[in-house]
Amino acid sequence: xxxxxxxxxxxxxxxxxxxxxxxxxxxxxxxxxxxxxxxxxxxxxxxxxxxxxxxxxxxxxxxxxxxxxxxxxxxxxxxxxxxxxxxxxxxxxxxxxxxxxxxxxxxxxxxxxxxxxxxxxxxxxxxxxxxxxxxxxxxxxxxxxxxxxxxxxxxxxxxxxxxxxxxxxxxxxxxxxx
Amino acid sequence: xxxxxxxxxxxxxxxxxxxxxxxxxxxxxxxxxxxxxxxxxxxxxxxxxxxxxxxxxxxxxxxxxxxxxxxxxxxxxxxxxxxxxxxxxxxxxxxxxxxxxxxxxxxxxxxxxxxxxxxxxxxxxxxxxxxxxxxxxxxxxxxxxxxxxxxxxxxxxxxxxxxxxxxxxxxxxxxxxxxxxxxxxxxxxxxxxxxxxxxxxxxxxxxxxxxxxxxxxxxxxxxxxxxxxxxxxxxxxxxxxxxxxxxxxxxxxxxxxxxxxxxxxxxxxxxxxxxxxxxxxxxxxxxxxxxxxxxxxxxxxxxxxxxxxxxxxxxxxxxxxxxxxxxxxxxxxxxxxxxxxxxxxxxxxxxxxxxxxxxxxxxxxxxxxxxxxxxxxxxxxxxxxxxxxxxxxxxxxxxxxxxxxxxxxxxxxxxxxxxxxxxxxxxxxxxxxxxxxxxxxxxxxxxxxxxxxxxxxxxxxxxxxxxxxxxxxxxxxxxxxxxxxxxxxxxxxxxxxxxxxxxxxxxxxxxxxxxxxxxxxxxxxxxxxxxxxxxxxxxxxxxxxxxxxxxxxxxxxxxxxxxxxxxxxxxxxxxxxxxxxxxxxxxxxxx
Numbered sequence: 001x002x003x004x005x006x007x008x009x010x011x012x013x014x015x016x017x018x019x020x021x022x023x024x025x026x027x028x029x030x031x032x033x034x035x036x037x038x039x040x041x042x043x044x045x046x047x048x049x050x051x052x053x054x055x056x057x058x059x060x061x062x063x064x065x066x067x068x069x070x071x072x073x074x075x076x077x078x079x080x081x082x083x084x085x086x087x088x089x090x091x092x093x094x095x096x097x098x099x100x101x102x103x104x105x106x107x108x109x110x111x112x113x114x115x116x117x118x119x120x121x122x123x124x125x126x127x128x129x130x131x132x133x134x135x136x137x138x139x140x141x142x143x144x145x146x147x148x149x150x151x152x153x154x155x156x157x158x159x160x161x162x163x164x165x166x167x168x169x170x171x172x173x174x175x176x177x178x
Numbered sequence: 179x180x181x182x183x184x185x186x187x188x189x190x191x192x193x194x195x196x197x198x199x200x201x202x203x204x205x206x207x208x209x210x211x212x213x214x215x216x217x218x219x220x221x222x223x224x225x226x227x228x229x230x231x232x233x234x235x236x237x238x239x240x241x242x243x244x245x246x247x248x249x250x251x252x253x254x255x256x257x258x259x260x261x262x263x264x265x266x267x268x269x270x271x272x273x274x275x276x277x278x279x280x281x282x283x284x285x286x287x288x289x290x291x292x293x294x295x296x297x298x299x300x301x302x303x304x305x306x307x308x309x310x311x312x313x314x315x316x317x318x319x320x321x322x323x324x325x326x327x328x329x330x331x332x333x334x335x336x337x338x339x340x341x342x343x344x345x346x347x348x349x350x351x352x353x354x355x356x357x358x359x360x361x362x363x364x365x366x367x368x369x370x371x372x373x374x375x376x377x378x379x380x381x382x383x384x385x386x387x388x389x390x391x392x393x394x395x396x397x398x399x400x401x402x403x404x405x406x407x408x409x410x411x412x413x414x415x416x417x418x419x420x421x422x423x424x425x426x427x428x429x430x431x432x433x434x435x436x437x438x439x440x441x442x443x444x445x446x447x448x449x450x451x452x453x454x455x456x457x458x459x460x461x462x463x464x465x466x467x468x469x470x471x472x473x474x475x476x477x478x479x480x481x482x483x484x485x486x487x488x489x490x491x492x493x494x495x496x497x498x499x500x501x502x503x504x505x506x507x508x509x510x511x512x513x514x515x516x517x518x519x520x521x522x523x524x525x526x527x528x529x530x531x532x533x534x535x536x537x538x539x540x541x542x543x544x545x546x547x548x549x550x551x552x553x554x555x556x557x558x559x560x561x562x563x564x565x566x567x568x569x570x571x572x573x574x575x576x577x578x579x580x581x582x583x584x585x586x587x588x589x590x591x592x593x594x595x596x597x598x599x600x601x602x603x604x605x606x607x608x609x610x611x612x613x614x615x616x617x618x619x620x621x622x623x624x625x626x627x628x629x630x631x632x633x634x635x636x637x638x639x640x641x642x643x644x645x646x647x648x649x650x651x652x653x654x655x656x657x658x659x660x661x662x663x664x665x666x667x668x669x670x671x672x673x674x675x676x677x678x679x680x681x682x683x684x685x686x687x688x689x690x691x692x693x694x695x696x697x698x699x700x701x702x703x704x705x706x707x708x709x710x711x712x713x714x715x716x717x718x719x720x721x722x723x724x725x726x727x728x729x730x731x732x733x734x735x736x737x738x739x740x741x742x743x744x745x746x747x748x749x750x751x752x753x754x755x756x757x758x759x760x761x762x763x764x765x766x767x768x769x
Binding site for chain 1: 308311312315316319367368369370371493495498499
């Protein structure tokens with residue numbers, strides 16, 4: 001086992017019931033695990049939600065995080081996908097201060113380079129939408145800093161394995177009856 | 179929805195009736211329930227099923243919930259406790275957390291304010307599901323009457339399968355009063371709950387058998403999981419077959435008989451010196467249904483340092499949690515031992531090792547000053563153990579010194595006869611747990627060995643014992659102090675008394691400046707426990723002389739009804755051996 005602190009992306013399929021997010025975040029907090037990012041949303045099956053966690057930790061911590069998550073009754077499946085080939089994205093909306101003038105063109109050019117989109121323009125600022133991997137988003141934030149970031153909001157990381165590997169591998173068989 | 183005119187009137191039931199009938203259908207025969215505004219419909223329903231389901235009214239919700247635990251710990255069936263919303267519900271919290279840490283199957287049912295006012299800070303509203311998330315195995319807030327039969331079915335399934343634990347069902351009053359045409363056997367909806375995969379694989383069994391064959395100094399370390407799995411018999415068969423010495427955790431006592439020559443008794447902080455020596459020197463540790471708790475291991479790196487570790491537990495998250503195992507096995511421990519018994523052969527030659535273990539047992543037994551002419555706590559337990567050995571006896575305890583002495587000196591030969599709040603360490607556990615055990619086992623002799631600190635945390639349950647005709651006996655080892663804390667003050671804090679004396683604060687003893695010696699400790703005693711017990715209607719007496727002890731105990735045992743025996747004992751005694759927190763067997767204090 002490695003004791004090195006590594007960044008892991010964990011994907012969990014959970015029952016879409018009230019309180020499940022609170023239960024999971026409470027468990028992680030009370031056991032002292034460090035979560036860098038947590039994103040949650042409904043899946044193609046309205047009974048299930050997908051949660052994506054980014055966890056920093058060594059192999060021991062990771063093993064415990066996985067097992068403790070699996071113990072929660074409403075958690076259906078847990079998978080550490082960072083060992084497989086996967087795509088990871090983060091979506092950000094960022095409002096940058098931009099008076100009409102040359103600054104606006106600069107921001108537009110930078111947005112183009114980062115494949116970001118300006119989705120709203122007002123007299124004082126522009127609202128930009130960008131998605132990508134964490135380091136790209138961070139780089140864009142740095143690029144925007146000198147113009148003045150008014151506010152920003154991020155979804156947290158979401159991820160999915162490439163090709164035929166499915167995260168869900170859903171319920172193989174019905175749960176044991178009594 | 180009005181149902182009175184329905185032609186199928188008989189099959190329409192209120193939410194409260196559905197819940198109570200579901201309890202009956204799941205084999206529940208006793209509930210411990212304290213009513214209040216938001217649980218009144220449930221209690222009304224309980225009266226309609228009283229021929230099948232006994233309702234015991236505790237005098238505090240916590241007492242009711244510990245009684246439910248006493249029921250569960252002695253029978254293996256889930257205990258059921260019920261309380262109203264708000265303070266009723268929060269009073270259950272400690273006992274729920276206790277059941278979680280000791281893996282006790284428990285169904286806690288709480289009334290809740292009506293759904294339309296949830297979240298409005300209504301009278302007696304608490305978000306009890308939020309409060310209990312981290313201390314239950316699972317929890318439900320039932321907002322639709324149609325969910326009731328499924329929720330109850332799932333709750334029993336979850337509480338009793340896999341690693342057992344507490345499940346909370348929070349039921350708003352309007353759901354209790356609503357009516358429904360019931361489907362009694364709805365499918366469960368638990369896509370994330372798997373219990374059928376937890377069986378050791380044949381390769382793992384072979385691996386364990388091979389390790390046993392090669393071992394020179396093997397040792398079994400058995401815990402509560404053996405009792406929860408009803409695996410005591412197969413454990414005995416395994417030890418008989420292999421001749422391996424066996425030690426137990428506090429939760430495991432009774433899993434292996436104390437009178438067997440291979441029994442090494444309890445290990446850990448206040449375990450036997452011989453068990454801890456055996457742990458230090460063993461080369462194969464068979465850890466069965468245990469979790470390498472800090473009170474067992476002390477310093478983790480040094481615990482069973484030279485041993486290959488086989489760890490069998492039904493909860494995968496226990497494996498490699500505190501101590502990495504060489505052979506980790508996720509399995510029901512009964513299944514694994516049964517399979518192992520089919521193929522295991524004894525280790526080649528462990529006679530020298532067994533001789534060593536039994537030698538230690540003779541050299542450093544649990545001991546106390548047998549010349550003391552008053553009554554020492556250890557002596558009281560020793561005598562009790564002797565005179566109840568031939569009877570069907572169940573022992574419960576509070577938490578502290580008396581608990582450890584009971585664990586050390588009472589000889590447990592059967593599982594489910596020893597009830598101790600072991601993981602959470604909840605004072606006040608003893609009396610209500612005994613009460614629940616007595617309700618479940620009306621023909622057993624149920625004795626709460628308690629301390630005067632612990633006892634006063636749920637002393638009100640004497641009323642329940644009397645009024646519900648539960649003839650629980652209380653052996654009160656009364657030293658006027660919080661003995662375990664006093665012991666730590668003596669050992670680690672220069673005997674500075676910090677709120678550990680239980681008498682009036684103007685007594686010099688409160689500051690540790692009394693004139694008392696081990697003989698004069700009892701000149702001023704507070705409170706009058708005999709008077710209190712009699713006030714509740716129980717039999718009671720007091721004893722202080724060694725010569726009177728046995729007769730006093732016999733009188734207690736033979737009394738027809740609940741009884742309290744107040745035993746005057748010194749507070750200067752320490753529980754030994756002791757391995758100080760986080761240390762190793764090398765730092766074990768023997769005197």
